[in-house]
Amino acid sequence: MLALLIRLGLRFEDRIEERRFVDQYVRGSLGWTQIAMLLGAATYAGYTLWDWVLYPEVVPTTLAIRGGTALFILLPLTALLSRRWMKPWAETIFLVYCVIPGCILPSIYLxxxxxxxxxxxxxxMIILFVSTMLPLRIGSLAIFCLLSWVALIVAETFAPTLPMGLRFINHSLVGNAYALSLYAVAAREYRARKQFRTSEALQREKERSEKSLRDLRATQEHLVQAEKLASLGQLVAGVAHEVSTPLGLALTTSTTMQTDLQAMADALNGASVRRSDLTRGIDRLRLGLDLTFDNLHRASEMVHSFRQVAVNQADEDRRTFELRDWLSELMSKLGPLLSHHALAVDVACPPGIRLNSYPGALAQVISNLALNTAxxxxxxxxxxxxxxxxxQPEPNSVRLLCTDDGIGIPDELQAHIFDPFVTTSRERGNAGLGLHIAFxxxxxxxxxxxxxxxxTGPGTRIAIEIPVEA
Structure with missing residues (x-):
């Protein structure tokens, strides 16, 4: 029987999935079901009015049967559903709620x-209510149909007289009603199971998509940080190359000064010292000190510039700044790295343009474009x-046009230049993330x-359009 229900789509093979479906289908809207049960109890007892219209003499008996069933069975069962610990037994309560009045009703006709x-x-009327108002599955409805039909057959055996053909008519009508109700409930349950499967699949797909999106964002953040570190790494390499020259000169000069100072000390320890030798030694020491100071000052300025551009690129704070002065400062700080690539920088910016934006992000973008050009x-x-x-084409926006006269971008790459991992020099270790991160x-x-x-042709033009207020 279970295999047949599975083949008909009225049962899930997975027990966990079946339990979740039952929780949703049977116990999903208990509040509305309780309202239907109250209406059913009132209707069941209210049919006593029909008895009073036709046969007032039997009203006390029928009222006792109908009203007692509603008062002592149907209403308490309805109230039980309000208890949290009874909710797992909801389908059993529904079945008892249907079977008892369905089996008692034939006794009234006696x-x-x-x-x-x-x-x-x-x-x-009872079949119609059960099949449309209560969330019974096909198995529970079949039990109700069987038991209530048997109760009707048993009650008929106790009838003193039964007109010819009435039994056949009654059972034909009731049988048709049972068949239609079974089909309607089966179709409703089948559609509910399909909808449940679809919603479960959509939920799984949504969770997988959300997980993929979280992973993608995490990867993107990691790549952004990696690109920032790579950019700073290139800057470190350029600054190290530029700083090594003045530091080397300062070291060489200090070594020479140490030799001259030792020579002067040896001369002073001798028998006689000529004034000209002492003057010449002092002049050499003064010149050496000047050279050492100049080279150390130059190296200090480079280190300071490097520290400032590193702080700018890591800065995520929003602030107001004047664009022309900010660009000049940024380009001077990028100078050591760009000069290592023999790249000259021209900045044409009218004064007075003030932005309330994120200078760290803008510095990262321009640095990436400059390094990409180099x-x-x-x-x-x-x-x-x-x-x-x-x-400044409009008062609320600014346009920065970055150009070069280099070899240009191949036609087949121009539509994908801002995509991740697109590069023409992967063999040199480039990952193809600079323009993607800038975008x-x-x-x-x-x-x-x-x-x-x-x-098409040499040269590249990249336009940055940003609002004055980010």
Missing amino acids: VLPSGFTFAAPGMM GHAYPDKQGGRFAIAVS NLVASSLNGRLRLESK
Whole structure:
């Protein structure tokens, strides 16, 4: 029987899935079901009014049967559903609620003068209520049909007289009602199970999609941080290269000064010291100190610039700043790294443009574009030009046009240049994330747009459009 129900789609093979469906289908709307049960109890007892209209003399008996059933069985069963510990037994309560009045009803026809003349309509009313108002599954409804039909047959055996053919008519009508109710409940349950399966699949897909989205965002954040660190790593390499020269000169000069100072000490310990030798030694020490101071000051300025640009790129705070001065400061701090690539920078920005935005994100974007130009537009490192032209087409927006006259972007890559992992120099260790991260920073943090405006041929034009108020 269980295998047949599974084949018909009226049972799930997975017990856990079946339990979840029963919880949702049978116990999903107990409040509304209790209202239906109250209406059913009132209707069952209210049929006494029909008895009073037709046969007033039997009303006390029928009222005792109908009213007693409603008062002592139907209403208490309805009240039981309000108890939390009885909710797992909800389907059993529904079945008892249906079977008892269905089996008691035929006994009423034994006391009515009309006998079983109106038995079929009365039974059909109960069948209609059970099959439409209560969330019974096909198995529970089949039990109700069987028991109530047997009760009708038993009651008929006690009838003193039964008109010819009435039994056949009653059972034909009741049997048809049972068949229709079984089909209706089975169809309803089948559709509910399909809907349950669909909703479960959608829920699983939603959870998988949300997990994938969380993983993607986590990966994206990791890549952004990795790109920031890579950018700072390149900056460290450039600054280290630039700082090594003045530090090397300062070290060489200090070593020479140490030798000169030792020579002067040896001369002073001798028998006689000529004034010219002492003057020449002091002049050499003064020159050495000047050279050492100049080179150490130059190295200190480079380290300070590196520290400032590192802080700017890590800064996520929003603040107001003047764009022209900020760009000049940023380019001067990026100078050591860009000069390592022999890349000249031109900035054309009118004064007076003030932004209330995120300078850290904007610094990261411009740094990525500059480094991308240095590594891709001029791969031979023979020198080139990176220009930033700022304009304000509207009072509430700013446009930064970044251009170069390098080798350009191949036509087949122009539509995908901002996609992740798109690069033309993977063999040199580039991951293809610089422009993708710049695009995301402009779109998310700066609330603007990043567009490629290049045509076929040499040179690249990338426009950054951001609002004055991020």
